[in-house]
Amino acid sequence: MQLALSPEDQAFREEMRTFFTTVVPEEIRTKVLEGRELSKEEIAGSMKLLDDHDLAVPHWPEEWGGRGWSDLQRHLYLEEMQAAGCPVPLAFNASMIGPVLAQFASQEMKERFLPKTKSCEIWWSQGFSEPDAGSDLASLRTSAVKDGDDWVVNGQKTWTTLGQHGDWIFTLVRTDPEVKKQAGISMLLIDMTSPGLTVRPIELIDGGHEVNEVWFEDVRVPGRRSASRNRSWPPGSPSWRTSCSPSSSPPCAWSPTPPTASRTRPRACSSSRAPSCSRP
Numbered sequence: 599m600q601l602a603l604s605p606e607d608q609a610f611r612e613e614m615r616t617f618f619t620t621v622v623p624e625e626i627r628t629k630v631l632e633g634r635e636l637s638k639e640e641i642a643g644s645m646k647l648l649d650d651h652d653l654a655v656p657h658w659p660e661e662w663g664g665r666g667w668s669d670l671q672r673h674l675y676l677e678e679m680q681a682a683g684c685p686v687p688l689a690f691n692a693s694m695i696g697p698v699l700a701q702f703a704s705q706e707m708k709e710r711f712l713p714k715t716k717s718c719e720i721w722w723s724q725g726f727s728e729p730d731a732g733s734d735l736a737s738l739r740t741s742a743v744k745d746g747d748d749w750v751v752n753g754q755k756t757w758t759t760l761g762q763h764g765d766w767i768f769t770l771v772r773t774d775p776e777v778k779k780q781a782g783i784s785m786l787l788i789d790m791t792s793p794g795l796t797v798r799p800i801e802l803i804d805g806g807h808e809v810n811e812v813w814f815e816d817v818r819v820p821g822r823r824s825a826s827r828n829r830s831w832p833p834g835s836p837s838w839r840t841s842c843s844p845s846s847s848p849p850c851a852w853s854p855t856p857p858t859a860s861r862t863r864p865r866a867c868s869s870s871r872a873p874s875c876s877r878p
């Protein structure tokens with residue numbers, strides 16, 4: 599068994615080390631290494647800097663900014679990034695909604711969202727958990743009801759990490775309350791400046807503000823009628839198909855594909871620390 603790095607891989611490691619220790623500002627790296635909190639600007643700015651050098655989303659399809667690296671190269675990239683104290687790309691963007699959009703969205707949606715997702719010009723929040731829908735996510739009750747071409751969303755999400763910074767939130771909603779709870783769920787991409795959407799802080803025991811509640815009160819979400827909504831959602835393995843009108847602004851409604859479709863899901867954060875739980 600060959601455990602030592604090949605000369606090419608060693609050179610790759612050196613290239614990554616040099617980049618992270620010379621291009622990424624030392625003051626930010628010091629904050630990370632000392633475990634101090636970063637501002638939104640520091641997290642987003644670091645991701646933008648990585649993106650400027652094609653290093654924000656190397657695991658994405660090459661067409662959308664990926665690098666086609668081997669698993670070992672991705673490991674070395676991440677190892678050197680963390681050793682240097684470079685902030686890891688925002689997991690919600692890089693590891694969660696980005697890969698889903700890259701695989702399943704329409705060309706129009708990809709062009710609209712992916713560039714700003716990988717550069718962190720859009721800060722995504724994750725709207726899955728609810729007060730009575732945590733581990734049992736299929737119990738979620740936030741509803742989306744069709745009204746003309748719009749969805750009207752009502753309900754509450756919770757534990758929304760860094761939602762105070764969010765521009766958009768990928769949100770699981772119940773679109774058919776009549777079927778078994780694992781079915782009838784859709785995903786909406788919702789502009790967090792929409793009227794009726796409120797982000798409320800949850801104060802942690804140390805006084806910190808990392809998580810939030812997100813409330814939806816008659817939030818209108820543009821999107822055309824979907825023939826494919828309310829499909830079965832196998833827990834842990836949804837695949838999503840865009841059902842947005844190209845002309846809707848913003849395009850936003852997604853529904854699960856039929857159960858026969860490919861089963862993939864981006865790795866979710868296992869930690870509450872969004873900026874450090876990304877696994878590119």
Ligand SMILES: Cc1cc2nc3c(=O)[nH]c(=O)nc-3n(C[C@H](O)[C@H](O)[C@H](O)COP(=O)(O)OP(=O)(O)OC[C@H]3O[C@@H](n4cnc5c(N)ncnc54)[C@H](O)[C@@H]3O)c2cc1C
Nearest residue numbers: 724725726727729731732733734756757758759809869870
């Ligand atoms: C700091 C923090 C940040 C988060 N950020 C986000 C976010 O940004 N977006 C988001 O959507 N969600 C977020 N979450 C939610 C998180 O990902 C989990 O979904 C949620 O914490 C689990 O649900 P719960 O807290 O209601 O616990 P519960 O689901 O009520 O579970 C409580 C306990 O019961 C156990 N349990 C549950 N079901 C079973 C079972 N069937 N058998 C045996 N044991 C069981 C669990 O393991 C756990 O120990 C965050 C959570 C935290 C704490």
